[in-house]
Amino acid sequence: MRRIRAVMYGVGAMNAITTRMLLEKGVDIVGAVARSSEKVGRDLGEVAGLGITTGVLVEDDPDRVLGERSADIALIAVSSYMTDQYEHLRRCAMHGVNAITLSEESLYPWRTSPAMTAELDHLAKQNGVTLTGSGFQDTFWVNLVGLLMGTAHRIDSVAGRATWNVDEFGPELSRDQRVGNTEQEFDQWLRDADRPPTFGLNVLHALLADTGLTAAQFTLTTKPVIASKSMRSNSLNLDVPAGDVIGFTDVDEVTTREGTSLRFEMRGSLYDVDEADVNEWRIDGEPDVHVINPAVPTQLATCSQMVNRVPDVINAPPGFVTVEQLPRLRYRPHPLAQYLTA
Amino acid sequence: MRRIRAVMYGVGAMNAITTRMLLEKGVDIVGAVARSSEKVGRDLGEVAGLGITTGVLVEDDPDRVLGERSADIALIAVSSYMTDQYEHLRRCAMHGVNAITLSEESLYPWRTSPAMTAELDHLAKQNGVTLTGSGFQDTFWVNLVGLLMGTAHRIDSVAGRATWNVDEFGPELSRDQRVGNTEQEFDQWLRDADRPPTFGLNVLHALLADTGLTAAQFTLTTKPVIASKSMRSNSLNLDVPAGDVIGFTDVDEVTTREGTSLRFEMRGSLYDVDEADVNEWRIDGEPDVHVINPAVPTQLATCSQMVNRVPDVINAPPGFVTVEQLPRLRYRPHPLAQYLTA
Numbered sequence: 290m291r292r293i294r295a296v297m298y299g300v301g302a303m304n305a306i307t308t309r310m311l312l313e314k315g316v317d318i319v320g321a322v323a324r325s326s327e328k329v330g331r332d333l334g335e336v337a338g339l340g341i342t343t344g345v346l347v348e349d350d351p352d353r354v355l356g357e358r359s360a361d362i363a364l365i366a367v368s369s370y371m372t373d374q375y376e377h378l379r380r381c382a383m384h385g386v387n388a389i390t391l392s393e394e395s396l397y398p399w400r401t402s403p404a405m406t407a408e409l410d411h412l413a414k415q416n417g418v419t420l421t422g423s424g425f426q427d428t429f430w431v432n433l434v435g436l437l438m439g440t441a442h443r444i445d446s447v448a449g450r451a452t453w454n455v456d457e458f459g460p461e462l463s464r465d466q467r468v469g470n471t472e473q474e475f476d477q478w479l480r481d482a483d484r485p486p487t488f489g490l491n492v493l494h495a496l497l498a499d500t501g502l503t504a505a506q507f508t509l510t511t512k513p514v515i516a517s518k519s520m521r522s523n524s525l526n527l528d529v530p531a532g533d534v535i536g537f538t539d540v541d542e543v544t545t546r547e548g549t550s551l552r553f554e555m556r557g558s559l560y561d562v563d564e565a566d567v568n569e570w571r572i573d574g575e576p577d578v579h580v581i582n583p584a585v586p587t588q589l590a591t592c593s594q595m596v597n598r599v600p601d602v603i604n605a606p607p608g609f610v611t612v613e614q615l616p617r618l619r620y621r622p623h624p625l626a627q628y629l630t631a
Numbered sequence: 632m633r634r635i636r637a638v639m640y641g642v643g644a645m646n647a648i649t650t651r652m653l654l655e656k657g658v659d660i661v662g663a664v665a666r667s668s669e670k671v672g673r674d675l676g677e678v679a680g681l682g683i684t685t686g687v688l689v690e691d692d693p694d695r696v697l698g699e700r701s702a703d704i705a706l707i708a709v710s711s712y713m714t715d716q717y718e719h720l721r722r723c724a725m726h727g728v729n730a731i732t733l734s735e736e737s738l739y740p741w742r743t744s745p746a747m748t749a750e751l752d753h754l755a756k757q758n759g760v761t762l763t764g765s766g767f768q769d770t771f772w773v774n775l776v777g778l779l780m781g782t783a784h785r786i787d788s789v790a791g792r793a794t795w796n797v798d799e800f801g802p803e804l805s806r807d808q809r810v811g812n813t814e815q816e817f818d819q820w821l822r823d824a825d826r827p828p829t830f831g832l833n834v835l836h837a838l839l840a841d842t843g844l845t846a847a848q849f850t851l852t853t854k855p856v857i858a859s860k861s862m863r864s865n866s867l868n869l870d871v872p873a874g875d876v877i878g879f880t881d882v883d884e885v886t887t888r889e890g891t892s893l894r895f896e897m898r899g900s901l902y903d904v905d906e907a908d909v910n911e912w913r914i915d916g917e918p919d920v921h922v923i924n925p926a927v928p929t930q931l932a933t934c935s936q937m938v939n940r941v942p943d944v945i946n947a948p949p950g951f952v953t954v955e956q957l958p959r960l961r962y963r964p965h966p967l968a969q970y971l972t973a
Contacts, residue, residue: 310784428782432959436778439960440770442652442935500962547964576928576935586918593784593918617774617959618781620842622889 293599293626296360296386297321298377299367300328300347303391305337306592307364312343314596315624320354321347351377355384361603364595365390370485371402375409378420382412387419389595389602393488395422396431397495397611401486410609419605423598425591427612429568429582430492430553435499435613437570437578444574447496449553451568453587454560455536456524463524466557467513470534475513489541489553499613502545510540514558522559535559549574597621600628635941635968638662638702638728640719641709642670642689645733647679648934649706654685656938657966662696663689693719697726703945706937707732712827713744717751720762724754729761731937731944735830737764738773739837739953743828752951761947765940767933769954771910771924772834772895777841777955779912779920786916789838791895793910795929796902797878798866805866808899809855812876817855831883831895841955844887852882856900864901877901891916939963942970 293316297304300323308318321333328336334343348354355363363381365388368374374392381388398406413420430449438444455466467475487509497504514536520529529535536558544550565584572578601615621628635658639646642665650660663675670678676685690696697705705723707730710716716734723730740748755762772791780786797808809817829851839846856878862871871877878900886892907926914920943957963970 313784428778432778433775435961436770436774436959438962439939440932440936441962442655442931442938444962444964500964502962502964549964576931577926578928578932579925581923581925583921583923584919586920589784589918590782590920594782596784597781617778619777620780620783620786620844622786622842622844622891 291626291629292317293362293603293629294319294358294360295599296354296358296363297333298351298363298365298381298388299323300333300336301366303588303592304364304366305339306589307366307595308333308337309339310592310596311364311599314621315626316599318343318345319358319360321345322349322351322354323347324349351380352384355380355386360386362387362389362599365392369393371395371398371405375405378409379412382409382416382418382420385416385418387602389421389423389598391424391591391595392422393424393426394486394491396424396426396491397498398422398491399498399611400494401491406609413609414607417607419602419607420609421598421602421605421612421615423595423612425587425594426488426492427594427598428618429585429590431495431499431613432618433580434496434570437580438496438500438572440578441572442575444549444572446550446573447552447570449568449570451554452556452558452564452566454564454566455557456522456559457588458524460524463522466536467534468522468536468559469525469527469529470513472513472515472532472534475534475537479511487539487541487555489539489555492553493541493543493551495611495613496551497543497545498611502547502549505544505546508542512538512540514538514556516559520559520561529559594618596625599625604630633968633971634659635704635945635971636661636700636702637941638664638696638700638705639675640664640693640705640707640730642675642678643708645930645934646706646708647681648931649708649937650675650679651681652934652938653706653941656963657968658941660685660687661700661702663687664691664693664696665689666691693722694726697722697728702728704729704731704941707734711735713737713740713747717747720751721754724751724758724760724762727758727760729944731763731765731940733766733933733937734764735766735768736828736833738766738768738833739840740764740833741840741953742836743833748951755951756949759949761944761949762951763940763944763947763954763957765937765954767929767936768830768834769936769940770960771927771932773837773841773955774960775922776838776912779922780838780842780914782920783914784917786891786914788891788915789893789912791910791912793896794898794900794906794908796906796908797899798864798901799930800866802866805864808878809876810864810878810901811867811869811871812855814855814857814874814876817876817879821853829881829883829897831881831897834895835883835885835893837953837955838893839885839887840953844889844891847886847888850884854880854882856880856898858901862901862903871901936960938967941967946972
């Protein structure tokens, strides 16, 4: 039987989990790429903390790995925005390797980075490969929402709310999320900030594309989350006193010419002891539909969706194909190669 | 622009709502069929209680309506089981008219009525039309569950729970659901009953087909729901005393060779004052995923999904095509004809 050959592009926390899942689903890992000198030259299994030797050494030259290994697909877990992601996706396309990334902007980059996306789409088509952004957002913020919107006859508004624990993502992201700022510092930052596109904006663009609704006006509102008591930031090794900032909430909204409004509120902040990630959406119209995922397993579900999407991406027509266009995600109890259509 | 031509096959409570929704989505209703002499000969808008005259008279001869009107699709809302549904679907196929039905067994009839389904599939292919069973179950019990199963790397068990209010469906169904029985009468009935396939069994078959899991053993457990206080049945004009039966719960379970078990618990009973329909699923594995639809709008969402599926059914390849094979359902803000691919 045919087997799928994959390259791990980036070997951090997420691709460590993804590596294990791919091996458990019968995928051959034929290369691994990282930049850090602490990782390069070591066995992928060791770097990923899998307790096994994979026989695959981590290398630092993505062009060599992509050019030499006849991989079917690269799993990219190295950056968030298209300005950084562009070169990685371009490289995969030029070497004729399909790619799936958990880069947030890649979920639906056609409006926030139109020129780069169009160029990647063109290169992918020229080289007969598919480029896709997936991850947690694939199901929980796009396809689940699109599916439930599909049960409505008329939609007046869609409102989503998600939370994530900033302390799970290291000191850099905690600083980006303004943990430990005073309210005054936060307000100053917000006035002056030259922020990249919010993730929520890409989610709204994906939902608009999925339904064919026509955007009228976008708005973004950003509000600090204020500690109501002293809160501990483990990432920053810092106690944030009551009254200071423990993160912020982005509220992205869009009105449409059809009269439907979409709103997505995403809070990234320190969590209290008993808090868990939440995903909740309300569709108001005829009928009203409400869906709740309590205690969503954000990190694991990011990796498992990347893995379950591998056959979809290989099967898809060439181009930059966003997840609302892929087939509805399915459980993969069998080796992934069994789900290839050609 | 092309328009879609539809026949309302059955003009009861559900197709009355569906008629309105189709008209609001720019579909031409070109015929309506009913058996009751109270409906035949009257205007569809009047029979459906829409407060408008549609110019379409309700007729009693489905063969003439299907044969003469060049309809693209028939929306069938007249029976639950394949033994009754067969003749209606067969008739549509023979006249070259696509059909979508809310018949429960038609959701996935390949295992519970294999010969009839195979014959319908053959006739549909011969005549170039698609036959599909949709309704509430399409998203909430099949495609939503399949989608969330698709976010898991490994699934140990899937457990769903749904409830419906038996008092909303008239006296016949209340009697079928044993409302007003003593416990002894219920037990006697359960021992002797020659019951048709449970709806839960069709749901499990659809989920097995969706994931490629291989059934090992099916079990069905049926338990009476006992009134804890006196409860009113409006359908039967009856007060059920505490200790007597107000409905029952079917628990369908299947184990699979892959080790995943699926379980669906459906309770149809009288409701207490503050009860609403619930739909809740737990997927245990890696990771655990939990989804809740509180207060699901069962009746409206049955009709809206039938309507939103119309383009999918017309677009689908010929045959008996079950909903887990159709494209992921989408919201249809525009006239339905805009979503036709050919």
